[in-house]
Amino acid sequence: MLEQARQQVADFLQQIKFARRVSEHTVNNYQRDLKRLSSFCDKHMISDWVALSSADILKHIAERHRAGLCSKSLQRELSAIRSFYLFLMKTGQADNNPAQHVKAPKQARKLPKTLDVDQVSALLDAGTNSVLELRDVAMFELFYSSGLRLNELSSLNLADIDVYDKQLTVVKGKGGKTRLLPVGSKAIQALQKWLKARPAVNENERALFTSTQGKRLGNRSIQLRLKQWCIKKGIPESVHPHMLRHSFATHLLETSQDLRAVQELLGHENISTTQIYTHLDFQHLAEVYDRSHPRAKKSSK
The missing domain is CATH 1.10.150 (DNA polymerase; domain 1)
Structure with missing residues (x-):
């Protein structure tokens, strides 16, 4: 030039x-x-x-x-x-911007890894040996039971959990929205064990999950506890909270095929997010198509 x-x-x-x-x-x-x-x-x-x-x-x-x-x-x-x-x-050295309307190719969105049902069972049924492990299993069960985001779980207060009606309230989730979620029986059992053993070091602390000092457990601490749990229990897969949320959505969608329900449970504003976030294998989609589309059904002779 x-x-x-x-x-x-x-x-x-x-x-x-x-x-x-x-x-x-x-x-x-x-x-x-x-x-x-x-x-x-x-x-x-x-x-x-x-x-x-x-x-x-x-x-x-x-x-x-x-x-x-x-x-x-x-x-x-x-x-x-x-x-x-x-x-x-x-600066008066050009009349137009030739790059103005040029767009880069779209980035392919990678799906997070998931655990299969047996892997989840191995993770959650590994057994506990201390009060802190009771707390940890209750947290991990809740991730998988209700598909919570990390920040949603760490923000939970005692008042947000109803063990009798088996439900929890996410107050101001992503986008500032509140949603009511069901909690599975296994998670309820784990929560009841934790609540019975939860140290009353700080009676004014409202957090559901607390440290040994009685303070709310932060996001980083929860991530580390999950990592340490996997190492201690000999689980080779590198598991993080988002993987449990994704596994929750995937397993639920594979069983129910109800995309709208999964969307509500995950707290997604747009269903397109749920479609990307969860996945059905092509064989299942083909079966749904063959069963449902009026021009795809085989004619009986």
């Missing part, structure tokens, strides 16, 4: 560093991203920035994608290019 084009990049990087006070890390990323775009221009004999079209930007992003760059990195590169062209437009 022409020397003027290189100077424009240098001016832009100076502007975002000192006028906008962006981090050194961001400046370095933008510099790399624009250097790659400059190499693309040299390769295709484009001498200055105003000669670059939206089609060129799209071609550049497509080449980067074929080279193995993930969607998130491509989005960052596009952000750098857009910011650069906004600078050129504000």
Whole structure:
């Protein structure tokens, strides 16, 4: 590219560093991203920035994608290019932003790992040897029984649990919404054992799950206790709270095929989130299709 084009990049990087006070890390990323775009221009004999079209930007992003760059990195590169062209437009050096409407390929959403029913049983039926393990099993049972998020479980108070009606109230879950959830018999039994043994060190503490000092157990502590439990009980799988929530949703959906009910239990605002979060194998979907679609049913002769 022409020397003027290189100077424009240098001016832009100076502007975002000192006028906008962006981090050194961001400046370095933008510099790399624009250097790659400059190499693309040299390769295709484009001498200055105003000669670059939206089609060129799209071609550049497509080449980067074929080279193995993930969607998130491509989005960052596009952000750098857009910011650069906004600078050129504000300084009267360009009339349009060719990257404005170019989009990166969508990131494939990875499903979290799940445990099968036997693995869950091995995790929860491993036996307890102390008051803290009674508490821990009650927590893990509740994760799997009601599909709670980590923050929802750590925020539970004694008043939120009704062991007689086998239900709990999530007060201000994600999005500030409250929901009433059923609690399974195994979880109720585990909760009753914990509540009987729960240390009354701090009578003013309302938290359902407390530490040995009588204080509310935090998210990080719950994660560590689950990790330690798996190590102690010889469970090879690396289990985390979200995996228990996902296993809850998957097992329930596989048995009931009731997507709306699972959506409500998980506290998802949109059913599309539940469709991504849970999964049915293709064989089951094919069976539902063959059984339900009026033009898919085999005719009897």
